[in-house]
Amino acid sequence: MPKCMIDGREAEFKPGQNLIEVARSAGIEIPYFCYHPGLTVVAQCRMCTVEIDKMAKLQTACSTPATEGMVVKTQSERAKKNQASVMEFLLINHPLDCPICDKSGECDLQDNSYKFGDLYQRYTEERRTYVDLDMGPVIKKNMNRCIHCTRCIRFGDEIAGIHEMVAVQRGNDTEITTVDGRPLETDYAGNYSDVCPTGSLTLKDFRFKKRAWFLKKTATVCEGCAKGCNMEVQQDANVVYRCLPRENLEINKWWLCDEGRFNYHYVNDSRRINIPVHQSGGLAPTNWSAALSSARAAVKGKKVTVLIGSDLTQEEAQLAKSQVPTLFPGAEMFHYGTPGVISAADDAPADKILKRKSKTSNLHGLERLGFKGFTAMPAGTQAVVVLRGGRATVPDLKGVTAVGVGVFSKPQVESFAAVLPGLSFVEKDGTIVNFEGREQKLKKAISAPGQSKPLSDIFKLWASAEAAR
Amino acid sequence: MSETLYVQHLNEEARPLAYYLSKMDGYTALKKAFTMAPDDITAEVKKSNLRGRGGAGFPTGMKWGFIPKQSPKVKYLVCNADESEPGTFKDRDLMRYTPHLLIEGMVIGGFAIGSSIGYIYIRGEYTREAKLLQIAIDEAYEKGYLGKNILGSGFTFDLTVHRGAGAYICGEETGLLNSLEGKRGEPRVKPPFPAQSGAFGGPTIVNNVETLTNVPFIINKGGEWFAKLGKVEKSGGTRLISISGHVKKPGVYEIAAGAMTVRQLIYDVAGGILNDRKLKAVIPGGSSAPVLTADEIDVIYDIEPLAKVGTMMGSAALMVVSEDYCVVRLIERITKFYAHESCGQCTPCREGCKWMEDVLHRIEHGHGREEDLALLLDIADNINGKTLCALGDAAAGPVTSFVKKFKADFEAHIRGKRCPSA
Numbered sequence: 001m002p003k004c005m006i007d008g009r010e011a012e013f014k015p016g017q018n019l020i021e022v023a024r025s026a027g028i029e030i031p032y033f034c035y036h037p038g039l040t041v042v043a044q045c046r047m048c049t050v051e052i053d054k055m056a057k058l059q060t061a062c063s064t065p066a067t068e069g070m071v072v073k074t075q076s077e078r079a080k081k082n083q084a085s086v087m088e089f090l091l092i093n094h095p096l097d098c099p100i101c102d103k104s105g106e107c108d109l110q111d112n113s114y115k116f117g118d119l120y121q122r123y124t125e126e127r128r129t130y131v132d133l134d135m136g137p138v139i140k141k142n143m144n145r146c147i148h149c150t151r152c153i154r155f156g157d158e159i160a161g162i163h164e165m166v167a168v169q170r171g172n173d174t175e176i177t178t179v180d181g182r183p184l185e186t187d188y189a190g191n192y193s194d195v196c197p198t199g200s201l202t203l204k205d206f207r208f209k210k211r212a213w214f215l216k217k218t219a220t221v222c223e224g225c226a227k228g229c230n231m232e233v234q235q236d237a238n239v240v241y242r243c244l245p246r247e248n249l250e251i252n253k254w255w256l257c258d259e260g261r262f263n264y265h266y267v268n269d270s271r272r273i274n275i276p277v278h279q280s281g282g283l284a285p286t287n288w289s290a291a292l293s294s295a296r297a298a299v300k301g302k303k304v305t306v307l308i309g310s311d312l313t314q315e316e317a318q319l320a321k322s323q324v325p326t327l328f329p330g331a332e333m334f335h336y337g338t339p340g341v342i343s344a345a346d347d348a349p350a351d352k353i354l355k356r357k358s359k360t361s362n363l364h365g366l367e368r369l370g371f372k373g374f375t376a377m378p379a380g381t382q383a384v385v386v387l388r389g390g391r392a393t394v395p396d397l398k399g400v401t402a403v404g405v406g407v408f409s410k411p412q413v414e415s416f417a418a419v420l421p422g423l424s425f426v427e428k429d430g431t432i433v434n435f436e437g438r439e440q441k442l443k444k445a446i447s448a449p450g451q452s453k454p455l456s457d458i459f460k461l462w463a464s465a466e467a468a469r
Numbered sequence: 470m471s472e473t474l475y476v477q478h479l480n481e482e483a484r485p486l487a488y489y490l491s492k493m494d495g496y497t498a499l500k501k502a503f504t505m506a507p508d509d510i511t512a513e514v515k516k517s518n519l520r521g522r523g524g525a526g527f528p529t530g531m532k533w534g535f536i537p538k539q540s541p542k543v544k545y546l547v548c549n550a551d552e553s554e555p556g557t558f559k560d561r562d563l564m565r566y567t568p569h570l571l572i573e574g575m576v577i578g579g580f581a582i583g584s585s586i587g588y589i590y591i592r593g594e595y596t597r598e599a600k601l602l603q604i605a606i607d608e609a610y611e612k613g614y615l616g617k618n619i620l621g622s623g624f625t626f627d628l629t630v631h632r633g634a635g636a637y638i639c640g641e642e643t644g645l646l647n648s649l650e651g652k653r654g655e656p657r658v659k660p661p662f663p664a665q666s667g668a669f670g671g672p673t674i675v676n677n678v679e680t681l682t683n684v685p686f687i688i689n690k691g692g693e694w695f696a697k698l699g700k701v702e703k704s705g706g707t708r709l710i711s712i713s714g715h716v717k718k719p720g721v722y723e724i725a726a727g728a729m730t731v732r733q734l735i736y737d738v739a740g741g742i743l744n745d746r747k748l749k750a751v752i753p754g755g756s757s758a759p760v761l762t763a764d765e766i767d768v769i770y771d772i773e774p775l776a777k778v779g780t781m782m783g784s785a786a787l788m789v790v791s792e793d794y795c796v797v798r799l800i801e802r803i804t805k806f807y808a809h810e811s812c813g814q815c816t817p818c819r820e821g822c823k824w825m826e827d828v829l830h831r832i833e834h835g836h837g838r839e840e841d842l843a844l845l846l847d848i849a850d851n852i853n854g855k856t857l858c859a860l861g862d863a864a865a866g867p868v869t870s871f872v873k874k875f876k877a878d879f880e881a882h883i884r885g886k887r888c889p890s891a
Contacts, residue, residue, distance in 0.1 A: 043658045044814045046855055057854045063658050085851035089820035122844060125827040148813060167653060167813065170636070172823035174813030 004070040011066070019061035019072060020048055030074050031083060031112045033090070033197045034149035035062035038254045039158055045149050047086045047112065051076040058082055080116075087117035093128040093172075094198070095144045103199030105212035109147060130175055136183030138258060139192050139201050146176050146200040152192045159255060160186040161352060176200070188353060190261040194244060194254070203242065205262060210241045218445035219246055221432060223311055223391050223425040224260030226347050226358035228434030231256060233264065233426050233445040240264045240426055240446060251434070257354050266390055267424045267446075271410045274450030278418035283410070288451065291418045292465050295403045298417035302382035302401070304328040307374055309406065310337035310360040311389030313430025313442060316455045317366050320387060323459045327466070328385065334374035335366040337392040342373035347435055356435055360392050361425070365433030387455070390424040405458055421452035428454060472698065474686055474707050476723040479566045484601065486608045489569040496569070496614055498685035502577045503622040505688075510581035514684065516692030518705030523549055523640070523677030524755065524783045525859075526772040528703075533674060535664035536582045542671040544584035547649065548575055550591040550598075550678045551633055551640035554755035555806060556786030559709035559721050560678035564591070564598040567682065568605035569614075572628065574681035576619060577688055579626045582674055587628040590645050593635040602630050637810035641858050642675040643667075644812065655812035656858035677784075679709055701727030701771045708785050710734065710770070715743040715791035727771035731761065734770055735789055747792040750875070754783025756803045757863030759870035760796075780870070795890045796878050800871040801829040807864035815857040821848050822864045829868075837883035845872050 001012040004022065011026035018041070023030045033045035041063050049058040053071035058078060066072075073079060091113060098104045130143035153165040153176065164185055168175050178184060184192070192201045215234040222229040222243070229252035232244045243264050245256035266272060276291030277283050286294075306324050308317060317335075324331055337360035341347055344367045347358040358364075367373075374395055377384070383401045386394055390407035404413050406422035413419050426445040433439050448454075453461075482488060489495035502510055515530030536544060548571065552560040564571060575587045591599050606628055609615040617625045631649055638644040639654040646668050648654035667673020683706055687695045696705040704726040713719045717740030724738070731751055735741065742748055748763040753770070759780040761768070768774050772782045790799060808822035825848050828841050845868055853865035872879060881889050 041658065042814070043857060044816070046816050046857070049855065060658075082851070082855055085855070086816050089816045089824075089851070092820055092824060123824065125824065125831075147816070148819060150814075169813070170638075170655075171809060171811035171813045172819055174819065 002068040004066045004072060006072045007074055013066040016065050019050060019064050019066055022066045023074060028074060030061045031116050032062055033108055033147060034151060036151050036195055039151060039154040042150060045086065047083065049079060049082045050074045051079050083116040084118045087113050090147045092123040101199035102202045102207055107199060108197035128172065133177065133181045135178060138189035138204060139184060140204045140207055142200050143175055145198045147198055148174055148176060149197055151195040152176065152201055155191055155195050156186065160188045162186050187258050188255060190258050191255050206242045210236055215241060218443050220443040220445060221440045222256065222260040223361040224263045226356040226361060226363050226435040227251065227354050228361060228432065228438060228440050229256055229260055229354060235446050238446045240267050252354055255354060264426065266409060267426055269409065273408050273410060273413065273419050274421045274452045276420055276451060283414055288461060291420055292461060295418040295420060296465060298401050298403050299328060299383040299385065303380050304331040304383045304385060305378055305381045306331045306333045306385045307387065308333055308335045308366065308371060309388040309392035310335045310363040310366050311391035312362060312387060313432055314365045315430045317369050319456055319459060321369060327462055332378050333371060335371040336374040336395050337363055339393055342375055343367060362432040364435055364437060368433060420458050421450065422455055422458060423448055423452055471725045471728060473723045475709060479562045479721065483566045486569060486612065494689060496573055498688035499573050499576055499614065500620060502580055502688050503620060507581045507583060510577065510688065513692040514687055517687045517695035518699060518703055519680065519683050519687060519695065520704055520772060521677055522679035524554060526782065529676065529680055533582050536672050536674060540672050543586060544582060545668040545671055545673040546575060546579045546582060546584045546587045547668060547673055547675045548589040548678055548681055549640060549642060549645055549675050550589050551645060552592050553637040553640035554757060554784045554786060556711060556713050556755050556788045557784040558711045561595060561598055562721050563678050563682050564602055568602050569609065570682040570685060571678055572605060572609050572614065574684035575628060576614065576626045577684050578676065578681055580624055585625045585627065587626060588649060589630045590649055591630060591632055593633040599630055599632050606630065638812045638860060641860065645675065646673065655814050658857065699726035701769060701773065703773065704771050711786040712739045714789035715794065716789045717741055717743055727769050729770055731766040731768055731770050734787055742791050749792045749794060750790040750796055752788040754781045755786040756806065757866060758783045759866045760874060762874050795888055796871060796875045797833045797882050798888065800867060801833045803867050804829050804864060807860065811860060817852040818856045818861040821852040824848055825868055832879060832882050833888055835887040839883060841883065842872055842879055
């Protein structure tokens with residue numbers, strides 16, 4: 001590999017790699033705002049300027065590919081002065097409202113100011129202010145905080161495929177806004193907040209809910225569709241506050257769709273059933289043993305069909321495969337998850353970006369285990385046991401007596417004989433298989449809510465109740 | 470006076486095609502060019518020492534040489550007629566009075582670089598000139614100087630006038646190209662330079678109006694002849710100079726390149742300072758050029774000599790300031806212009822130009838502070854050479870030079886808490 005020198009350190013690079021990336025791989029940080037590895041390079045913020053031997057002017061590292069033998073200084077007096085100067089320029093009109101800003105604690109502007117900025121402020125003129133418009137349900141705009149990096153514009157144009165973010169006016173009055181002030185249309189709008197290096201575009205969903213530094217992060221995988229986008233679940237005190245994309249260049253790069261991003265809401269939803277329930281003049285909370293009795297009574301001596309949500313992990317599905325014949329002798333098993341997507345063959349890209357037609361994460365894994373897709377209730381079915389991870393769409397049960405095992409919302413199960421509460425994708429470890437057969441790991445981010453239990457425990461309880469009979 | 474190419478024709482009579490054909494050897498250079506190999510045309514232009522007349526002074530022949538011979542993409546020749554640098558109004562006269570000279574220069578240029586599509590990107594305010602150009606283009610099409618198979622050469626060249634919308638930054642060549650493509654008029658990151666990837670992604674040459682109108686002369690009389698017109702090294706031909714400000718006879722003048730000093734231009738050519746007052750300052754190359762004081766005007770008026778004294782010839786727009794005009798007010802006004810015209814893409818220019826304007830405004834209006842001068846110099850230093858395009862330099866250079874060279878005037882404002890001449 002060719003080599004160059006950065007701050008006296010030898011750095012190998014791939015031809016075409018820019019100096020920010022080359023420096024990063026050599027353990028040297030070059031600060032930047034407008035650069036984003038997933039977007040075109042515009043060299044606008046000027047934060048990443050470095051000194052390069054034999055070049056008179058400072059050069060932007062983002063737009064400069066490394067060349068063999070190049071000698072780069074990121075910490076020369078000139079480079080450092082420019083870093084401090086760009087920080088000063090970016091802050092003169094910034095409201096410095098970090099105490100009430102949701103980006104605080106994870107803000108590039110804040111971090112770079114701390115590392116590269118000056119202690120003193122020389123600006124005494126009036127600050128520039130804007131009137132903000134509403135950008136729709138996903139993003140809250142605060143233009144006063146904007147540093148005009150244009151990442152959002154480029155994200156829309158280049159990734160979301162929609163030219164909806166634009167710069168209007170010019171010079172000092174430049175405003176980043178939407179075309180004609182319209183609400184955002186893309187269903188990838190959450191990424192606008194991710195790419196924003198300041199608190200200018202924040203998620204309405206997360207606004208004023210939690211300071212970023214209190215959040216504990218768990219690297220996991222989205223369960224929103226068969227794509228298997230990598231995500232990070234962020235929680236505090238067992239409450240999930242948000243999910244963010246996690247870089248995986250082979251799957252989702254840096255992005256996440258809104259459906260996947262906001263899918264987590266059912267986890268903490270008040271309608272979620274997280275204590276055992278059964279019919280007692282309507283669906284009523286009870287304890288595990290009573291609910292188990294009701295469940296067992298509902299299927300006893302009947303021809304049972306077991307529906308297995310394709311939102312379950314491989315481990316859970318495997319467990320079902322081995323336990324169902326014992327617990328429900330003669331029962332037929334099918335997987336279910338997305339209306340219209342019966343088998344893996346029906347799964348296809350749902351857009352040109354990330355989304356898949358299968359709205360569950362493990363359809364392809366369940367097919368690998370030999371499960372067949374549910375098309376119609378087998379003739380003579382007298383009771384149905386529905387296993388669900390929290391995401392799969394329960395098919396029409398045609399009034400057959402049902403028992404739910406897993407994650408359900410109250411309105412879904414009003415007519416069920418009993419529901420034994422299980423774990424959602426953020427409450428358990430496990431494996432899921434995406435559309436291309438890639439196995440990925442779900443990681444437990446929060447503990448089981450209420451009295452809900454892992455599927456393995458529920459099966460054990462059921463089995464021991466049978467044995468004790 | 471030495472030979473002039475233009476000024477004798479800069480009048481209403483010269484406009485019609487008939488005049489151009491009979492009095493200016495119209496389209497004879499084009500006929501000659503078609504007998505030459507395209508590379509030989511470029512070689513002739515190189516030999517002529519023609520340097521770009523738009524501001525940067527880049528050797529034109531060298532620029533043409535950057536165009537790849539073989540290109541899978543369409544090549545373009547774009548005439549930069551934005552003439553947005555304050556103080557500059559020479560290209561307006563060329564387009565108004567000798568439009569066919571520009572058309573002929575562009576067809577030759579197109580032939581030399583292998584481009585069959587030309588655009589004239591004209592300043593939005595030049596409504597009359599845009600119309601006159603269109604009339605001339607229509608005439609040229611009618612007579613076969615534009616369009617398919619020009620003069621039986623087999624060469625095709627189509628020319629379109631594209632009007633700008635009034636932004637200074639669209640005179641910057643990549644800002645111009647964005648605007649031409651219908652995008653927001655803001656400069657692009659370079660490299661790639663337009664010769665590799667310009668208009669619509671194709672190899673593109675962007676030349677100033679005067680640069681292109683020089684081309685027919687060079688082809689007709691030879692690069693060597695043109696080079697010899699210049700009186701200083703590395704600078705061929707004549708220069709059209711826009712003289713404005715406090716002189717008795719403002720206007721467009723033509724001199725052999727490097728034939729005169731700034732002093733001669735002010736006193737001998739433009740008739741001296743208005744009301745015979747004393748000279749205070751000269752901005753020699755359009756408002757973006759660092760200022761010269763009255764003691765610094767014995768410098769040869771050309772690219773290299775002016776660069777040596779820390780300023781530039783730019784678009785050859787000499788702005789003369791007499792002693793009774795407040796230089797603080799002047800630099801405030803110039804800076805206001807650059808702050809207004811900043812495209813807003815890059816941080817130092819977007820934030821810094823407005824900041825400088827605000828500080829200068831305070832000083833001019835009696836609210837200056839002692840530390841403001843050091844602050845101004847530092848802001849300017851933080852902009853200069855650190856922006857995406859040259860607009861930052863254009864804003865910073867004047868501020869630095871005014872503060873350094875007229876420090877006493879600034880201090881009088883700050884200490885007296887008012888503008889002494891207000």
